[in-house]
Structure formats: structure tokens, C-alpha cells
Amino acid sequence: MMREQLIDEFQAFGALFVDEPMARHTTFGIGGRADYLLKVRTRAALLGAFASASRRRLPHFVLGSGSNILVGDEGLRGLVIENEARAVEGPLDRADGSVAFRVDSGASFASLARRLCRAGYLGLEWAVGIPGTLGGAVVYNAGAYGGCLADVLRTVEVAGQAGQVDVFPAAALSLEYRGSGFTRGLFHDRAILSVELRLLRGDAEAIMQRVAELDRKRRAAQPPGRNAGSIFKNPSGKPAWWYIDQVGLRGARAGEAEISGKHANFFMNSGRARAADVKSLMDAAVARVLERFGVELVPEVALVGEGFECASSATLHCGDGRGGGPAGGDTREEREGNSTPPPPPIGDRTNGGGRL
Secondary structure, eight states, X not given: OHHHHHHHHHXXXXXXEEEEXXXXXSTTOOOOEEEEEEEEOSHHHHHHHHXXXXXXXXXXXXXXXXXXXXXXXXXEEEXXXXXXXXXXXXXXXXXXXXXXXEEETTSBHHHHHHHHHHTTEESOGGGTTOOSBHHHHHHHTOEETXXXXXXXXXXXXXXXXXXXXXXXXXXXXXXXXXBOTTTTTTTTTOEEEEEEEEEXXXXXXXXXXXXXXXXXXXXXXXXXXXXXXXXXXXOSSSOHHHHXXXXXXXXXXXXXXXXXXXXXXXEEEOSSOOHHHHHHHHHHHHHXXXXXXXXXXXXXXXXESBOOTTGGGSOEEOOOOOSXXXXXXXXXXXXOOOOOOOOOOOSOTTSSOEEO
């Protein structure tokens, strides 16, 4: 009876799937099954589902576009809330001459940035190739090519466990290089509902010329295919790909996971890779770089769910280490963003998780 009650309750917020393969919902195309996956399309539905899961003490995880994460092979327990709330309000003129936009957290960051650039708004040129949702961009303070979200973020609307809504200024979020108070646990069990961005009016033609330039650099530097974007944060001094290349891991494989020969900080799913395969490559990179250079690589991707403990059983096949660095993208800022779209669903929808 409790299961039926749970299903009835969450179906009120959106489309609910049971025993759903997470590989269908990540850009890596990797991940075991979620007990439940709920797709919400409005801010109100996100708030309601989040509050209901908290009230039930049901484990829950808010998913954006599925980039920048690696889901374990044993999947996720409880409820995954896939956030597809994408409303945009604005432009709203401010007294300081800036222009504000209020945007739901499930909006595609890259699509929003390109749309606003075309309309002649300055401030998001660097973001047109960054995958993921705006909510995820807040959590990781997404950035590329010398810009980051902290430059244009003004406020964030956040849901609490009891369904309350709080608005925080950007200064209260402890934004840093690829991190924030969210990544450090300062906003435990909170969900981002919407954000306010502040931009400036500019010349649309000039802005799009800059966008085109960055698009070319990104395509030259980053590999197409199923990946999660940059795997490690860039240490101070040299970019992460350089260290991985220097220890001979460019092109290394574990199962059907592979370190890209084009950009060594991109790990690829070349077939039916497991999370354990990717984790084995990550562990090898961390260990070798630490041993040789005394530098500890810190993951940029989030590892969520269960099923990483078997990573040591994967067999590592090393590449030849040749190929040099990526064409561009070799500074701390200039290797973020991946213009590759999410993969199509893997397998038949009738074989596995089912919609209720």
C-alpha cells in the first residue's frame, strides 16, 4: 500500500518511471537504475516533489541534463527528480543600467546563453557551449574562456525541506572555481528553483562574432561523443589534461571507457562502458599524477549512486601517450564546456524502467 500511495502522490507532479535506467538520462550514457524517476516541468512541480520527498524522508536527487555526473552501476535509491522547469522572465530593466532575467533552474544553460547573445545581451558569450542546466551551473559555478557564472549571477531562489522558499544573493553562495556552498554541503537538502541573471545590452552582431570564435575553439579542442565534460578540475599551474598526458594515459582504456586521444581530460564511453570502468581510469590518473608530480587531481564530475567499489577489478590498457595537447582549451578557464548533445535513449523503453 505504501508503494501505491507513493506512486499516486508523485504522479501529481509529473511523469513517473519505476526502475528506470539512468544511462538514458546522462550525457555519459552510463548508470544503473533509479528506484523512481520523476520528470517535472514547472517550478511549482519541482518545489512540490522536493518537499514531498523530504517529508517522506525518501532519498532524493535533483537531476539536470545529466552532464557533469557519473552514476554508479548499481544506480540510485529513492527518487530522482529530473528538472525540466525552463521558464524565462525578462528582460527587466534595472536602475544601474543592467538588464535582469529570472530563469527556472531546469533551463539549458547553453541554449539560454545563445538565445540571449542573439538578442544582443552581453555577459554569457563564454557559456554557449557549456552543457547542463542553469541550476547545475550555479552549483559548480560553471565557467569557460575567462568568464564564469559568478560574474552575472545576482540571486538564487532555493527550496527547503519543508517547502519553504528562500532567496539568497550570489555573495552568500561562496562561489569559487568550479564549486560553491552547494558542493561543500552548506546548503544540504536544498534545491535551486530559479536564478536571476544581470546582463548588459550590446551589439548583437559583435556578440555573435565572439560566440562563433569560441564555438570554433571548442570544436577544435573537445572530442564529440558520449562524455561528461571535463573529468578533473584544473590544478594551479598547468591544466589537468597535461598531467594526464605526461603520465602516459592519453588513449588509455578500461572496458569500454577511454581517455580521449584528443583531450586527455575528457573520458569517453566508447560503447557500453560501466561506471566502474570510468572510475578505474580516474583512479589511475589520480595515482600516477600524484606519484610523479605530487599534484592531486580533484574530480569535477560528481559521482552519485551506488556501484563504484568494484572499480579496481577493471583492467587498464594504456595508450601510447602521444598526440600533444588539445588545440586550445589549455588554460584553467579555456577547457570547460562541451557542445555535444545528450545521447539518445539507450535500448528499448519497454525493456527496463517503465512509465506509470
